[in-house]
Amino acid sequence: MDIGALHFQNPEAFWLLVFVPVLIALYVYRQRKRKRTIKFPALSIAKRAVPSRRVRLRHIVPALRLAALCCFVVALARPQNAMEVEYTNTDGVDIMLALDVSGSMGTLDMLTRAEQAKLGVMNAERILNSGEYWKYSRMGYAQGVIADFIQKRHSDRIGLSAFGSRAVTQCPLTLDYGSLLEILKATDELAKDSIIAGRTAIGDGLMNALARLQKSEAKSKVVVLLTDGRDNASVISPVRAADVAQSLGVKVYTVGVGKRRGKILAFQQNPWTGEISWGERDITPEEEVDESTLKEVAAKTGGKFYRAENKEQLEEIYSEIDQLEKTEIETVAYARYAEKFYPWLLAGAFLILLELLLANTRFVRIP
Structure with missing residues (x-):
């Protein structure tokens, strides 16, 4: 399977990406069903409360995990750089x-x-x-x-x-x-x-x-x-x-x-x-x-x-x-492939580490 200049040795790995929309839908469903209670002295004051930036950005943590999953899937598909090599046979x-x-x-x-x-x-x-x-x-x-x-x-x-x-x-x-x-x-x-x-x-x-x-x-x-x-x-x-x-x-x-x-x-x-x-x-x-x-x-x-x-x-x-x-020239074309999955693997690992860091610091959840 070729996409642009990249050749994928194991394209069947991309079938794992069908779970991405499922995971997104599951996350949205769980967020809507989750019940949250907090004691507040006056309901009128609570209604005027505005969500903070940290609250608005809380979805970045699962988004990082999802992006890491996509990177691992691409790495699993083994992207390779195809380099054409031509051998010319001529009398x-x-x-x-x-x-x-x-x-x-x-x-x-x-x-x-x-x-x-x-x-x-x-x-x-x-x-x-x-x-x-x-x-x-x-x-x-x-x-x-x-x-x-x-x-x-x-x-x-x-x-x-x-x-x-x-x-x-x-x-x-x-x-x-x-x-x-x-x-x-x-x-x-x-x-x-x-x-x-x-x-x-x-x-x-x-x-x-x-x-x-x-x-x-x-x-x-x-x-x-x-x-x-x-x-x-x-x-x-x-x-x-x-x-x-x-x-x-x-x-x-x-x-x-x-x-x-x-x-x-x-x-x-x-x-x-x-x-x-x-x-x-x-x-x-x-x-x-x-x-x-x-x-x-x-x-x-x-x-x-x-x-x-x-x-x-x-x-x-x-x-x-x-x-x-x-x-009279007879040309035979061959292709050499160089593995390019390492950057995707490293990117996925980096996103996982970033997700863990943010989940335990900036966006830590209080039970």
Whole structure:
């Protein structure tokens, strides 16, 4: 039996409360039938007598006894505090996020018009020196969208691999999303490292992610690889790495970021004064994403290739991947109970002691 947040182990004890109205009726009956006599010199004076406060409050003694009885009945019913405990049983998905940290990820080509206008009126040299422009870059947008993707997951292990001129594991598969998000925030520092940021090793980046999934026993194993260029530094080609992924049963989603054509907001330096200002330049063919290779990698592994030219498209892509790789969760609920009858027992004992104290002092009866 449950009443609100309390569970009663022995609810049949509440049947004892049916005697409460019987006891009240019996007390009222006895009070009316009781005859009291007192010698008084004059009846007219007796009629003017007003009952004192003590007389009016004399019923508090049996009321305390009755309240104590109710407390003992509740204690006998064994109230308990039910605490729900959920155990989640899931096959789980292991996801490695492979992120391109080459220098080109600092390109400012995914800006909205409002953001481009905002940057255009700001001091270019200050923005460059402070590194503030990174949050408007391909890398900045990728970090934000990937962070949202991580926060939407609940019971999957997620890891992070970064690749530029070489591939490094930033975070192995983990359920500690807080630590993973902190590591993700620092990946733009790798893109500023000339040793790592110089070139793009897509195949090695994929292999690094696969190494972390090799011994995984998860029902589903996934790599989400994001890049803005083409492979020019790998020891193992992306297509060969895709063959390895296929043999391991790993699905690879590839994401290409950056505009296909058009202008890029860029910093320019005056050759005479050295002053840094804003300018624009065209996207060169060498900067274009190698879509054919990324499509082949995805197709070989049963994944899918996506192309994002702005932040909104990138958000939609990771949202779709999130839906495609949902974990089937089976939840079993248990309840633990903590005994709560002690306060009722103590309250009943206190009321009995108070009733005895008042009955033998303030409201003592004279025969």
